[in-house]
Amino acid sequence: MIKGFIFDLDGVITDTAELHYEAWKSLADEMGWKFDRDVNDKLRGISRMDSIKVILDHNKTALEESKLEELATKKNDIYVASLDHMTPEDYLPGAKELLTHLRAEGFSVALGSASKNAIKVLQQLNANGYFDVIGDGNSVSKSKPAPDIFLYGSEKMSLQPDECIVFEDAESGIDAAKAGGFHSVGIGPEDRLGHADLRFDTMAEATLFEVKAHFKELFS
Numbered sequence: 001m002i003k004g005f006i007f008d009l010d011g012v013i014t015d016t017a018e019l020h021y022e023a024w025k026s027l028a029d030e031m032g033w034k035f036d037r038d039v040n041d042k043l044r045g046i047s048r049m050d051s052i053k054v055i056l057d058h059n060k061t062a063l064e065e066s067k068l069e070e071l072a073t074k075k076n077d078i079y080v081a082s083l084d085h086m087t088p089e090d091y092l093p094g095a096k097e098l099l100t101h102l103r104a105e106g107f108s109v110a111l112g113s114a115s116k117n118a119i120k121v122l123q124q125l126n127a128n129g130y131f132d133v134i135g136d137g138n139s140v141s142k143s144k145p146a147p148d149i150f151l152y153g154s155e156k157m158s159l160q161p162d163e164c165i166v167f168e169d170a171e172s173g174i175d176a177a178k179a180g181g182f183h184s185v186g187i188g189p190e191d192r193l194g195h196a197d198l199r200f201d202t203m204a205e206a207t208l209f210e211v212k213a214h215f216k217e218l219f220s
């Protein structure tokens with residue numbers, strides 16, 4: 001029986017995936033690194049430090065850890081500054097409606113994000129009230145594809161993983177949901193999220209009606 005939902009933030013609730021892209025692109029241009037949207041897709045769901053390592057691997061470059069941290073901080077400063085322009089109008093289409101619907105029906109709802117900036121993003125969106133539990137990049141040490149962030153959410157909601165549905169836009173996020181024994185909904189293209197239990201191209205199609213129709217035996 002489904003009693004709870006766990007949402008990734010970036011690329012599910014709001015389009016910060018695009019802001020992350022712009023911030024990494026700006027750093028990459030300054031450093032003379034190759035970086036494009038295909039590489040950016042590999043960064044979905046993974047931590048800041050893992051992300052910079054993926055970018056360096058793509059450029060067949062290595063740097064010492066302290067330099068990596070300095071550059072990751074530089075990217076983060078650009079990203080955080082861009083969040084100042086985010087407003088409660090910046091939910092992805094359908095996200096606010098789904099969260100409102102879940103609240104109205106009394107489901108437990110958790111955030112399960114790898115971002116250390118999740119609190120700031122929720123504040124900008126005025127979204128805190130939709131969540132019973134906030135799991136972010138500060139809540140656990142192992143990031144996706146490890147299931148830890150989702151297990152943190154289910155535990156805090158006092159639910160078993162198979163009582164929860166995870167919403168994710170990242171390949172590593174669906175891997176994490178599966179590793180933890182959660183049901184999963186992928187938001188994005190088949191080639192990235194074909195392994196999710198259910199997939200929608202965008203959040204606009206991910207209504208509670210559709211989700212219940214797909215997982216019907218788990219809602220009765």
Ligand code: G6P
Nearest residue numbers: 010043044045048114115116117
């Ligand atoms: C999310 C995004 C990733 C990002 C990670 C860490 O999971 O999908 O692209 O790298 O959070 O974000 P942060 O805000 O802590 O740098």
Ligand code: MG
Nearest residue numbers: 008010011169
């Ligand atoms: Mg995401």
